[in-house]
Amino acid sequence: MRTSTAILALPALATAQQIPLLDQVKGFFSKASASISSAIPSAPSSIPVPNPVAAGAAKIADLHVQRLTLDNHQNLLKPGAATASPGLEEWMVYITGGNKTCHGMCERPEIVWNESVPLIAASSAPPHLAMLDCETDGVLCHAWALSPPTLMHIFLPQPLADQSTPATTVRSISFNRTTVTAPELAAIHLQEKYKETTPYEGIWHPFDGPLAKNGLAIPVGYAIWGFSKIPSWAFMIGVSFLSRNIM
Numbered sequence: 378m379r380t381s382t383a384i385l386a387l388p389a390l391a392t393a394q395q396i397p398l399l400d401q402v403k404g405f406f407s408k409a410s411a412s413i414s415s416a417i418p419s420a421p422s423s424i425p426v427p428n429p430v431a432a433g434a435a436k437i438a439d440l441h442v443q444r445l446t447l448d449n450h451q452n453l454l455k456p457g458a459a460t461a462s463p464g465l466e467e468w469m470v471y472i473t474g475g476n477k478t479c480h481g482m483c484e485r486p487e488i489v490w491n492e493s494v495p496l497i498a499a500s501s502a503p504p505h506l507a508m509l510d511c512e513t514d515g516v517l518c519h520a521w522a523l524s525p526p527t528l529m530h531i532f533l534p535q536p537l538a539d540q541s542t543p544a545t546t547v548r549s550i551s552f553n554r555t556t557v558t559a560p561e562l563a564a565i566h567l568q569e570k571y572k573e574t575t576p577y578e579g580i581w582h583p584f585d586g587p588l589a590k591n592g593l594a595i596p597v598g599y600a601i602w603g604f605s606k607i608p609s610w611a612f613m614i615g616v617s618f619l620s621r622n623i624m
């Protein structure tokens with residue numbers, strides 16, 4: 378009877394011993410997990426996350442937008458170009474800049490412009506698109522009196538039967554660089570919002586102005602660009618010497 382009682386008591390004793398053992402095992406794994414977690418450095422929260430939409434828009438813009446420079450502007454923006462359709466050839470030229478020419482305020486509008494390019498290119502009769510960077514082509518910007526960020530809308534006419542060239546319609550369209558949106562820029566073409574801006578017909582007209590007609594636009598652009606490179610202190614010293622000589 379004593380032996381059978383002891384045998385019956387063995388399962389209960391084993392169960393009683395397994396409970397603290399299980400707790401010990403759980404405690405060991407909990408400590409081990411905590412040690413591993415503390416050993417692995419947490420991912421820094423300051424890692425910049427790239428914007429896939431802006432990056433994709435920039436890639437599409439590179440495919441559709443031509444770079445307008447001092448070297449190619451005469452061949453690119455030429456009335457009656459080989460790519461022109463009968464009538465008027467529509468162009469949209471985005472004017473941008475960098476830290477010196479735009480004081481760092483052109484980054485956001487340029488992103489918005491890139492986002493508007495797919496909308497414009499998807500229209501039934503898309504215009505030709507170009508970009509002019511006043512940071513690298515300041516001479517051309519000064520020759521046309523353009524300051525970034527601006528959008529220049531152009532209608533280039535093809536020569537008539539008598540080889541005479543009608544007037545070129547140029548509009549310089551300004552916008553709010555802090556609130557402008559891609560649909561707003563696209564609407565300039567899609568909804569013909571350019572008609573809300575009066576065409577420019579002044580001295581700085583890049584095709585029909587007196588400077589352009591007499592071949593003086595680019596030389597004047599070089600002169601203004603050169604003056605802009607002179608430090609203000611050097612200019613003041615020159616004025617001081619000149620005034621003393623006159624006195």
